[in-house]
Amino acid sequence: MSSIDTIARRNERAVFGRGRALIARQLRRAPRQFALGGIATLLFAAMTVVSSLVIGWVTDGVLIPAVEAGEVASATLAGAGALVLGVATLRGIGITGRRLGAYAAQYRLQARDRIDVTNRYLELPIEWHRRHPTGQLLSNVNEDVEAASFVAAPLPMAFGVLVMLLITAVLLVITDPFLALIGFAVGPAIMVVNVFYQRRMRAVAASAQRLRAQVAEIAHESFDAALVVKTLGREDIEVGRFGASSDALRDRMVEVGRLRAVFDPLMEALPNIGILAVLAVGAWRVDAGILTVGTLITFAYLFRLVALPMRVFGWLLGELPRSVVGLERVESVLHQRGRVAYGRVQPVHAGGASAAATGVGYLYPETSRADLSYADAAVDQTEESDERRGIESITLGVQPGKTVALVGPTGSGKSTFAHLLARLFDPDRGQISLDGHGLIDLDRDILAGSVSLVFQETFLFDDTVYNNITLGGDYDEVAVTDAARLAQAHEFIADLPEGYHTLVGERGASLSGGQRQRIALARALIRRPRLLVLDDATSSVDPAVEGLILAGLETLDTTVVIVAHRRSSIVPADEVIFIEGGRVTGRGTHAELYRSLPAYGALIDAYERQEAV
Amino acid sequence: MTAATDTGRPAGAAATVRRGLGLSPELRRGLPGTILLALVATAGRVIVPIAVQQIIDGGFVEGGVDMGFVIRMTAIALCAVAITAGATGAMHLRLARVAETALSGLRIRAFRHIHDLSMLHQASEQRGVLVARVTSDVDQISRFMQWAGLMLIVNGGQALLALVVMMVYSLPLAAVVVVLVPIIVFTIRWFQTRLEVAFLTVRQKVGRMLALLAEVVVGAPVIRAYGIEDRVRARLATVIEDHRSSAVRAGSLSATFSGVGELLSALVVTAVLIVGTIMAVNGSTTVGTVVAFLFLVQLFVQPVQIMGEAVNEAQTAVAGWRRVLDVLDIPPDVADPGPNGADLPHHPLEAEFSEVSFRYPRPGEPAATPSGALALQGVSVSIAANTRVAVVGETGSGKTTFAKLLTRLMDASQGTVSIGGIDVRTVRFDSLRDRVVMVPQEGMLFAGSIADNVRMGRPEAKDGELQEAFERLGLTSWLNELAAGLDTPVGERGSALSVGERQLVTLVRAAIADPDLLVLDEATSAVDPATEVRISGALHRLTAGRTVVTIAHRLSTAEDADRVLVFDQGRLVQDGSHRRLVAEEGAYARLFESWQRGTSH
Structure with missing residues (x-):
């Protein structure tokens, strides 16, 4: 939130030029809604002026003659009443239509952009996802989309007020140049004060917003580390830290109050001064026989009706920079051209798959800050483990139905290789194939159905356990419980309050790490993959339970590639592949490698020292 | 109007406001002055209709216009407009100052209170919810005070005044x-x-x-x-x-x-x-009066509409206020006995659990009267000073609960926990936190430098002392490898360091605190072997000469300990040295066996 304002301010000048392009784009994307708003606002503008004319006309044509004549025809009176009501009805319809059009346009724009952006997210390569911080992607599809649509809300009103001002100006000039002079003095004054205020206010509000985010961040950090705060008795220091930030926010909010203390009275006084000037000057013009009392009242009334809506310009100009930045960010996603291309090969195979890698090389792209507008955003540079470093050259083959353990020090590339096997991204060099077919040639559904990758970091959807296992696929209850049994998850799931239909809470918060990993494993197993890739997927599971899981996998007709740390999960593998620095430096059974490869032995011994009880 | 403002609020709104004002008396300060200003500001709104009436009825005399009268009236009205503007501005300013000062105070108080609630409470409530209590809920009250609340006062007054003027006219x-x-x-x-x-x-x-x-x-x-x-x-x-x-x-x-x-x-x-x-x-009646009424009606009807919205905002604000007050109402279940509390003795500390049981509260239940499952039952054990104890057991066995009770992050439901022969509930927090330190499993760091994070152990420690602490734990070489040494930024929540490095920083933090009783929650995440060597070296040096209780996830830790406590389903089932427990039939031997199976070459 805060950075969008910073940038919006920084580019304010350039932004106004682009504002037109933004408005044009949004008008094109919700044409019917804006048309409704536009037509209704014309009605509103016209009827606002007419209602003032009617008041003046009634004064001159009904009220004053009646008093002078000492009598009034009921038909005249009824006609006047009907006129006032009729005009008000039309004005009311105009107001309703104008606001309805604005709402409909705004939310249509949001919905369209959200769908377009998420479609890009679903198509863009995972590498692209990795290059962008989660927070940025979330704000693209949420705040940025909203910001880009904000311009829709004041647009019809602004158009209406513009029309209203034009009509008023023409009327003033036709009626009396002296009254027109007042209008041309007060109108622009209101406009200038508005724009000035909006700019100042936006700057202060943006900084208040930043401070608000800071207060929240400190609270988050502090509550997250409550254990440290408590055990080190740091409560007072934390309160001091939080207090300083809270007081800074207070000062800024008082500043907001100070701005309003200047602006609000001014905005109230200006139209009143205008009306009083109209009265004084008008009285003189009535005296000169140029105006009637009714005309005078018409303009006094009109000033009142037109002054308040003029705030809309301040609002529109205030929103525009934000909207422009929001749209730029949205478009930076929409214009990303990358997309994973799937092949059409649909081979029919059953049982464990054979997998092969020939001369596979892969280097992670540098964490790029291609999007300059995010230069402020902190990019998490230090992802743990072997990300970013990639693979030099790996050639290997895995026989159908075998279990292969990938072992290697941190940063060796084993996890990267696991991801490549599931085609989460494509190698820079070389080829990976499944049963002799290149991964990139395979049909998407065939690929997803044949290879299941279970991640080290478990991701659970905010849904039931059941749906987290099926992921919406067409599986019956027996299949789900079978998969859960294999993953050693059935028992604890059955013990949950609602069994398989328990909601897992936001990102699986209510489950332990090991339980979440086991649900993720069941999710892979229910697909009966022909190649199962476990990327350190049981690291939080008790070793004893892990043993049961591995034993269960043995019974399946599946090829298993497992990235592992624990000796207990390495030893039973048919083959161990030792990877160092992105290359395979040893192959064989555990016993062979332990004997012949000192680096391997040292690593296993180091792991063993940290083995869990 | 009163109908519009009073109805629709949930019952208890008035009580919430009373309670809130009691807690933030600053809000009442200068209220009469603000209300007076609001009245003046409101009065200004009827100036124009009155001027219209006066000028039409008094200025337009038979056969012409009394310009002198018109100018006089206009001048008076302009003065009134100026005074009104001044009053409106002053009112805004006062309101913003008073409200924001009071709310910042409320925010800070709630923050402090949440920290005073036991770990138990913080765990049972979601953290995000607690953050909302000190952020968005308070913001809601602030928004109300500066916008909707003001509208409520000014518009209410305006409608009332317009009505009074109308009644005077006709x-x-x-x-x-x-x-x-x-x-x-x-x-x-x-x-x-x-x-x-x-x-x-x-x-x-x-x-x-x-x-x-x-x-x-x-x-x-x-x-x-x-x-x-x-x-x-x-x-x-x-x-x-x-x-x-x-x-x-x-x-x-x-x-x-x-x-x-x-x-x-x-x-x-x-x-x-x-x-x-x-x-x-x-x-x-006069023509002027009728025309003035046309303006007055606007002044009367508009606020009635606006106040509808303001009442809605008021409801939201009151709800937010109530949520903040509700948090403040939760009594801290682990209370600091304060300055009258006892101090821990100045010698190596022993610890004792006697017949200790602990229940977690069910979700939504007050922590004081829990009815959840027993997490710990009837645990009695005494730990001699200067011994190294490893606590072992499966997930959910009660070993973490044991550690939290020992460090008084929570209080036992039954039985007593004492350290150095004193019931922990009677020990001053300052003394307790000074002498007993827990190192949590995940290296919890705060954004800032390494020095900032280490210094949390003892805020007055100088850079030289920090260096010494690194030296004592054998981590000087690691420190020197870092780009900016002690000043290396750790990133948000330590994200610039690896998991293992974060643990190193927390160990130095514990070392600089120099406690007599050290409680370690061992990390489970895999770290690279080089860092692992450093961690175990640092741990070894850190634990020397202290009473140490480690929640052990690694068998090697249990092997090295003087004594092993084995927990199973909330009970202490085995107690003895590694050597003895391995020989015994039981849970520990089973754990050891499954580990050995995995590691046999």
């Missing part, structure tokens, strides 16, 4: 307006109840949409790996469309409301016009 005409008020109020209420429902629906849809959007971003690799893009796309389309249509539905209701409001005020204007003309013909 009682019968004022009566015409008053008769129509119930229709207006009824219509507003009708719309409001529906608007509330409609906007509540929108908020729910927003929540669902945001949750799904977050999943699409965070879960991108899973979605890709399992090829479920089409299903996700379909769900997204539904959720986004749900949000759009509910928002447009609420919007169209609100738009209709605006249109109807316009019609209502025209209804009043028409009634005044007809009755006023008849009265003017009869000579019972």
